Amino acid sequence: AQSVAQPEDQVNVAEGNPLTVKCTYSVSGNPYLFWYVQYPNRGLQFLLKYITGDNLVKGSYGFEAEFNKSQTSFHLKKPSALVSDSALYFCAVRDRMDSSYKLIFGSGTRLLVRP
Amino acid sequence: IAGITQAPTSQILAAGRRMTLRCTQDMRHNAMYWYRQDLGLGLRLIHYSNTAGTTGKGEVPDGYSVSRANTDDFPLTLASAVPSQTSVYFCASSDSSGQGDPYGYTFGSGTRLTVV
Numbered sequence: 001a002q003s004v005a006q007p008e009d010q011v012n013v014a015e016g017n018p019l020t021v022k023c024t025y026s027v028s029g030n031p032y033l034f035w036y037v038q039y040p041n042r043g044l045q046f047l048l049k050y051i052t053g054d055n056l057v058k059g060s061y062g063f064e065a066e067f068n069k070s071q072t073s074f075h076l077k078k079p080s081a082l083v084s085d086s087a088l089y090f091c092a093v094r095d096r097m098d099s100s101y102k103l104i105f106g107s108g109t110r111l112l113v114r115p
Numbered sequence: 116i117a118g119i120t121q122a123p124t125s126q127i128l129a130a131g132r133r134m135t136l137r138c139t140q141d142m143r144h145n146a147m148y149w150y151r152q153d154l155g156l157g158l159r160l161i162h163y164s165n166t167a168g169t170t171g172k173g174e175v176p177d178g179y180s181v182s183r184a185n186t187d188d189f190p191l192t193l194a195s196a197v198p199s200q201t202s203v204y205f206c207a208s209s210d211s212s213g214q215g216d217p218y219g220y221t222f223g224s225g226t227r228l229t230v231v
Contacts (some may be wrong), residue, residue, distance in 0.1 A: 043222030
């Protein structure tokens with residue numbers, strides 16, 4: 001079965017500094033990987049996805065993620081963090097389910113950006 | 116605004132009571148899903164439906180049931196609630212059973228359920 005792991009429960013960065021939220025995956029075959037963000041009392045919002053092509057994927061709000069096959073990683077990055085980026089971030093992988101697909105989510109990483 | 120509507124937003128429920136969480140989408144997505152979110156565990160799939168008239172079990176289906184009478188609605192029922200079902204419940208949908216949807220899933224805002 002496919003899975004993703006987010007090794008950090010929380011990441012703290014100062015505003016203006018670069019940020020990285022880590023995700024590693026375990027899949028058979030080619031992975032379809034996603035990042036979602038959850039703001040307080042809201043549902044998850046799509047940030048970006050990797051299916052094929054360039055290893056560097058650009059998404060919403062200035063975020064990007066780098067797919068690294070040799071390290072089985074899909075880390076989320078942003079060059080300059082904003083206080084408003086503080087939220088809960090989930091990595092996900094698409095898994096086969098009967099005749100369709102489902103998303104398997106990591107446990108989430110809370111990002112705190114301090115002013 | 117296109118999206119998913121969940122109701123109620125929050126609920127406190129006595130153990131043993133029956134409860135239905137409502138989910139309605141207006142995007143004509145064929146696939147719909149119910150997840151529960153618990154601290155430290157991320158989101159876990161409860162039940163899903165690939166298309167109207169069909170449903171399937173996810174990772175944690177026990178104690179829950181669903182129905183999919185039409186494309187738009189996907190209610191989740193707790194037949195006899197227990198405290199371990201205290202959680203935040205999210206409904207989601209996707210197009211083409213998640214194969215071609217560039218955004219993966221669209222999520223509702225969630226229902227916070229407390230079983231006492």
